[in-house]
Amino acid sequence: MVNVDTVYKTVLYLLNKQQRGYITPDEFNKTSTQVQLEMFEKYFEDLNQQLRVPQNESEYGDRLKTVDEKISIFKTSGTPSASAANVFTPPTDLHRLGSVIYDNTTEVERVSQKEFLYVNNSPLTKPSTSFPIYTYTQNAADPFTDVTVYPSSITSDISFSYIRKPIDPRWGYYTGTVGQYVYDSSPYLTATGALVVGTDTLTAQLTTDASGAAVDGSYTGTPTNPATLGFATDGSGTGASITVIISGGVVTQINVNSGGSGYAVEDTITLDRAVTGIGGLTDPVVTLVASNFYPNSTYGSTNFDLDNTDQTELILNILAYSGVVIRDPQIVQTATQMVMQEEANQKS
16 A cells, blocks of 8 residues: 555645645545546556566566556455345445355356346256356446346355455544644544544533542543443444543543444533542533544545555656646646656556
8 A cells, every 4th residue: 555644745745846836635635536546447457458468477577467466455355235135236345346156156157138038038048056147237226236146046145256446545634733734644434433533532522521629540431322331422332442631630631542433423421430430520521523523524544545566656646636736737747747657667
């Protein structure tokens, strides 16, 4: 993988070196997603091209093997969900379907709708559990293309090998003391209802304090419903680890160590002062808001999902798009020429 912070800082350095402009983290993230998708699709074009030319057998100079290694990052397998008796919905991260396998032993042959009519109507070619077939068609009821397996008696034991979609890159940050963007290296969590991990991320949501009589110290726990060791939530969230710091008898900081899942806006997190040992006159209570969750915050980062040998081309492509963002045609032209030269070097 290519480090997203390295790429962003390199792009900013090259843009600012001649004081040509600046792109915000949001502009960078959107541009990077587009560039990554373009480079990802180009892998398959390169593979097709290399399959048509003679290859060498050197250990590190085999271009076909090199391209296949880049694609291998995205090769995976999974079990589809059944939307009907013999109809299977592929995993949501599917990009290109490879093989459909029945009972871990038999490959299911793909046929078109027209071919299916001929195959199914002939006693000699009619599908069976020994020679199953499938059609791949759009389901009007959902956004996914469904796999329909024949014979219709096959209602389970189907698995897919496929190419998954690349994960969108993200340069996450928080605002520093003088308004600067500070890189947040903690991973962007995709679990539904995961709390933003970081220092001081829940302090502002403290709606009830300990009334100045709590015992100073650091208290860590996992808020659940029902409560676990004095940490309770009134929602269905679980798995988050939070640390509450008491100083001068009051709560001064609430940190999230791990995000968990299943938490929601307006859920409360209550610390039972009698159980946790923090003492005080009241139980500290945190009420969650939208910014405590990753889709509504700038926290959390995701590296590029590409092979690390593509870092140079990645930066050049982002620079080309950045020239469009800041309206500098010279940057676009220069970066585009360098990308073309880089590609030519790889293929020559």
